[in-house]
Amino acid sequence: MRELTYAEALREALRQKMVADERIFLIGEDIGVYGGAFAVTAGLFKEFGAERVIDTPISEAAIAGACIGAALTGMLPVGEIQFMDFVTLSMEQLVLQAAKIRFMFGGKATVPMVLRMPGGSGTGAAAQHSESLENWFVHVPGLKVVMPSSPYDAKGLLISAIEDENPVIFVEHKLLYRTKGHVPEEMYRVPLSQANVVREGRDLTVVATSIMVSRALEAAERLAQEGIELEIIDPRTLNPLDEKPIVESVIKTGKALVVHEAVKTGGFGGELVSRIVESEAFDYLDAPVRRLAGLDIPIPYNRNLEYHAVPQIENIVEEARKLHQGAY
Amino acid sequence: MAKEVIMPKFGFTQEDSQIVEWLVKEGDTVEAGDPLLEVTTDKVNMEVEAPASGILAGIRAVAGDTVPVTQIIAYILAPGEALPAYDAPPSAVSAPATTANAEETAPASPAGVGTTSVAARFAAAMGVDTSQVPGTGPGGRVTKQDIEDFLARQPQPSGKVRATPAARRIARETGLDLADVKGSGPRGRVQAHEAAAAATAMTAFPTAAPIATPIIESSAAASSRGELVRVPFTNMRRTIARTLQRSMQEAPHITFQADIDMTNLQALVARANELRPSDMETVTLTAALTRAVAWCLGRHPTINSHIGDDEMIIWPVANIGIAVALEDGLLVPVVKDAGAKGIGQLSDEIRDLSRRARQGKLRPDELADGTFSISNLGMMGIDRFTAIINPPQVAILAVGRTTRMYLPDDQDQPVVRPICTMTLSVDHRAIDGATAARFMADLRRVVQAPELMVL
Numbered sequence: 001m002r003e004l005t006y007a008e009a010l011r012e013a014l015r016q017k018m019v020a021d022e023r024i025f026l027i028g029e030d031i032g033v034y035g036g037a038f039a040v041t042a043g044l045f046k047e048f049g050a051e052r053v054i055d056t057p058i059s060e061a062a063i064a065g066a067c068i069g070a071a072l073t074g075m076l077p078v079g080e081i082q083f084m085d086f087v088t089l090s091m092e093q094l095v096l097q098a099a100k101i102r103f104m105f106g107g108k109a110t111v112p113m114v115l116r117m118p119g120g121s122g123t124g125a126a127a128q129h130s131e132s133l134e135n136w137f138v139h140v141p142g143l144k145v146v147m148p149s150s151p152y153d154a155k156g157l158l159i160s161a162i163e164d165e166n167p168v169i170f171v172e173h174k175l176l177y178r179t180k181g182h183v184p185e186e187m188y189r190v191p192l193s194q195a196n197v198v199r200e201g202r203d204l205t206v207v208a209t210s211i212m213v214s215r216a217l218e219a220a221e222r223l224a225q226e227g228i229e230l231e232i233i234d235p236r237t238l239n240p241l242d243e244k245p246i247v248e249s250v251i252k253t254g255k256a257l258v259v260h261e262a263v264k265t266g267g268f269g270g271e272l273v274s275r276i277v278e279s280e281a282f283d284y285l286d287a288p289v290r291r292l293a294g295l296d297i298p299i300p301y302n303r304n305l306e307y308h309a310v311p312q313i314e315n316i317v318e319e320a321r322k323l324h325q326g327a328y
Numbered sequence: 329m330a331k332e333v334i335m336p337k338f339g340f341t342q343e344d345s346q347i348v349e350w351l352v353k354e355g356d357t358v359e360a361g362d363p364l365l366e367v368t369t370d371k372v373n374m375e376v377e378a379p380a381s382g383i384l385a386g387i388r389a390v391a392g393d394t395v396p397v398t399q400i401i402a403y404i405l406a407p408g409e410a411l412p413a414y415d416a417p418p419s420a421v422s423a424p425a426t427t428a429n430a431e432e433t434a435p436a437s438p439a440g441v442g443t444t445s446v447a448a449r450f451a452a453a454m455g456v457d458t459s460q461v462p463g464t465g466p467g468g469r470v471t472k473q474d475i476e477d478f479l480a481r482q483p484q485p486s487g488k489v490r491a492t493p494a495a496r497r498i499a500r501e502t503g504l505d506l507a508d509v510k511g512s513g514p515r516g517r518v519q520a521h522e523a524a525a526a527a528t529a530m531t532a533f534p535t536a537a538p539i540a541t542p543i544i545e546s547s548a549a550a551s552s553r554g555e556l557v558r559v560p561f562t563n564m565r566r567t568i569a570r571t572l573q574r575s576m577q578e579a580p581h582i583t584f585q586a587d588i589d590m591t592n593l594q595a596l597v598a599r600a601n602e603l604r605p606s607d608m609e610t611v612t613l614t615a616a617l618t619r620a621v622a623w624c625l626g627r628h629p630t631i632n633s634h635i636g637d638d639e640m641i642i643w644p645v646a647n648i649g650i651a652v653a654l655e656d657g658l659l660v661p662v663v664k665d666a667g668a669k670g671i672g673q674l675s676d677e678i679r680d681l682s683r684r685a686r687q688g689k690l691r692p693d694e695l696a697d698g699t700f701s702i703s704n705l706g707m708m709g710i711d712r713f714t715a716i717i718n719p720p721q722v723a724i725l726a727v728g729r730t731t732r733m734y735l736p737d738d739q740d741q742p743v744v745r746p747i748c749t750m751t752l753s754v755d756h757r758a759i760d761g762a763t764a765a766r767f768m769a770d771l772r773r774v775v776q777a778p779e780l781m782v783l
Contacts, residue, residue: 203398227334227399254494254520283497286520287513326513 004183006148006176007040009155010116014041014078016187017162018048021076024162027054027063028080028116037082038118038177064090064115068098068167071113076162081117084171085131090115098167099142112165114158120173120211120261121310127298130306132262134209137169138239138271144168144192145238149213151181153236156190164192173211195242197249201229204324205249207272208232208259212311216259219316228324238268246272247279254286257323261310264293288328292319330412331380331404333364335395343512343521344396345369352384358404365401373689380404386411443470451475452558494520502527503637508570528692529567564657575719579635579755583714586768588775590730590746593617596778600671608672614650614704615674620774621725622646622667623781625700628767632699634720635758641720649698649718650678652685659685660718662698706730712749722755723764725771 004012018024026041032055035042045053056063060081067077081087087094098111121130137145144166148154154172161168198213199220208216213234220230231249235241250256256276258269269291276282276289294310322328335345348366352358363375364384378384382404389401403411443451443458444465450472451458461478463470489506491499495518499506504527511518561569593616600611625632625646633642646667649660661681666674684690703715706729715726730748737743750771754764774780 227396229398254492282493284494284520286492286494326519328514 001182002185003180004151004155006151006154006172006179006181007038009151009181009183010040010158010172011042011044012183012185013155013158013162013187015044015047017159018044018052020187023074023076024078025052025054025070025075026078026080027056027066029056029058029063029082031055031080036080038174040116040172040177041080060086060089061093064093064098067113067115068093068101068111071111071167072101072109077113078162079113079115081115083125083129083131084117084119084133085128087115087117087133087169091136094137094143094167094169095140099140102166103142110165111167114161114168114170116158116170116172118172118174118177120175121294121299121306122175122211124301124303124306125174126301130299132210132260132294134169134171134238135262135266135268135271138268142167144240145171146192146236147171147173147210147238148190148236149173149176149198149208149210149234151179151183153190153196153234155183156188157192157236159187160189160192163189168192171210175211176214179214190236193237193240193242195245196234196236197231197245198234199230199232201231201253203229203253203255204231204320205246205253205256206230206232206259206316206320207246207256208234209238209268210261212259212261212316215311215313216316218313219320222313222317223320223324226321228321230320235272241271241275243275243279246276247281250276250279250281250289251284254284255323256281256285256289257292257316257320258289259292259311259316261294263296264291265296267291267293269293287323287326290319290323290328292316329406330386330409331382332400333376333379333384333402333404335367335389335397335399335401336376337397337521344394346394347389347391347401348373349391350387351375352378354384354387354402356384358382358384368688372691372695373687374691378404382406382409442468444472447472447475452560454479489518490516491518491523492520495523498523498527502530504530505574508574510566525563526567526570529563530571562656568657571719572716575716579717579719579722580757581714581717581753582756582761582764584752584754584761584764584768585712585749586752586772587747587749588772589735590748590775593620593775593778594730594746597671604672609676609679611671612675612678614702615671615678616778617704617727617775618648618650618663618666618674618678618702619669619671619781620771620778621700621702622648623774624767624770626667627770628763630763631723631754631759631767633722633758634699635722635755636720640722640758643699645699647697647699649701649721650681651701651703651715652682654686659690659695660698660701661685661690661694662696664697700724702727706748712751714751715753717753717755722758723767724753726751726753 014026026044030037031041032045032050032053041053063079067079070077102110119132134145134147137143144164146157146161146168148157158170161170199217206216216232220232223230231253233246233249258272260267260269262268273289273291292311292315297309299309300306345367348368350365352364358364358378358381360378360381362378364378365376366373367376384402385405386403389395395401442463447470448458456475456478458470461470461474464474465471490511491506495506498520504523506518506523509518509522509526511522513519594613597611597613597616604611629642632646633640645665647662647664648666649662651658651660663674663677681694698721700721701718701724703724704727705713706727710728712728713726715724717724728749730746732744733747734742735745752764752768
């Protein structure tokens, strides 16, 4: 079985799409000659040249703005924000322009762009290089928000994101870049807004995003030894959310735990819990729906503190076990 | 792929089940659906079937072990397949894991071990689970003061029941009153499995009034020596108590007695036993009476009904429950469509159901869907008695013993006749006195002239 890393899978998606469609170009900081801070675009500058792999000055507003302008004229830009933290500098462009244009022009203009960015902690990069800000964008109608959790999904979702005619915020994870997994060579698609039941189980539904999916899977293996079977669902696209498999799963298990790395307060978990509680799954709930999320603090630089600031495998094991046992 | 065999949740939802015996050995080949093992809940014994075809392996629990539902107890493997890597003998994995877990998640003291005897008695009297009480005594032992503190912390009853949405849905669907259900969740919250168990028990169990009460006997005996003995209710006892109390409170009972001459029905049974083939088991009077009752129910369909919310639900067939006394409690297995069966078949079925009821081997469906009940205490020397209706049924027949009595014949000469007093209790919400009286008149007719049944 052919295995690639998450970073290689992303690169393959970019390359295959660029070969197939001349309208696609990449733009970002140090993505060209240097190959990108996490080497996602390594080799693409050499293959496609400076016109299609564009290095920019350090201006996230310019990257986002250039993408929007190019998209409006019929190009298919894929921008890269070196660390998700700095997308804060692009917010006006993304929130007020990219998300609004299609609506405000009555559908006569579209913004088919993708903005890639790595989020998450775990690399010792401290509070200004470790943010998980995906929910900022979930709150903005007009933007799609995608978070792949595996190499397979990374490639398939990026291809779908590039082909989508709406602006897509594509949130990668620094710690996932080197993880390996099965990735077919052909150009395949993972549809946007289609959740994935990663693991089936009867006792407890875990909805996890990004790196928390693999942590939840490891937790599930440990709990299986105690006879507790987790069902794990990865929404993959946070907005628009495919809530049906989640609701169906909670109807089956009666208990739900939401796990994400972003801080709990105002995090995507609140949205997921609300969707569950508002749905017909309400009548099947047999325990409070719980969230396991990052602590409400900036990510510490100290590696021990950093480790404990976000959910780890053992935290998921303990929380799932307590929820299953009726401790809440 | 190794297929897991788990301890199933049956219709009666339980926290756990005890393994009675494995019917298949490790390494044996099984077909999907084959019985693998027998387990017992607090009510009935049931067989667990193979979830797939293959080879039974990795048995993790043996006869006598009590296993939480949904826990893996074995695997079905394909030929040549190994056990899943994470599986290991229970001694190596489960036991330490459980211990570690208990230490991690349960700061409170385990019941019994870390509880002073005074506290234990007090806790039992107040209905407190000491494992929920943090201990402050020496070595973390739970003291009486701890339990008093614990009780003080409990919220005052507000008239609202703590229950999960799932438990509330089950209550809504089954007509269960959650106030009657003891919840084991945090702060006494009723969870789905508890509501489901109570709802199932509510429809499956209840019945006739007189119940042997070892509790009272032991209390009385003990009090002569100066000490009370408290016997906590079993689940079955709790169900009986709840169901019959509700029936007595909700259903206005009216009773109708008839002294019925059993001569001809006894003769019918005697004749049937003379004629029966050698490979057929004895025909019983109970079966003949059941058949007669079914005949009457056919003529009085409103009595063969359930009472619903503002309606009666009349059943097309007579499913007759036969009360069976157990050592501590009783069960009412149901003979389905008794009107369609001969007295030979009814004899066999009643014999089989009664035997398995005493052995705890009834299946849930054999306790369900009764439309009328018969309780017979004649064999215990009771002349006549009244029974409490088993809801949602609307009537029950209480059968006393048959005694030989002098009666005047046509010429007013005394003759000896076997006489049995039968008492019908009906729910006056659904059934009026005249209907009940006509039913009893027909019962007298058919018992005294059983050939009516072949017309």
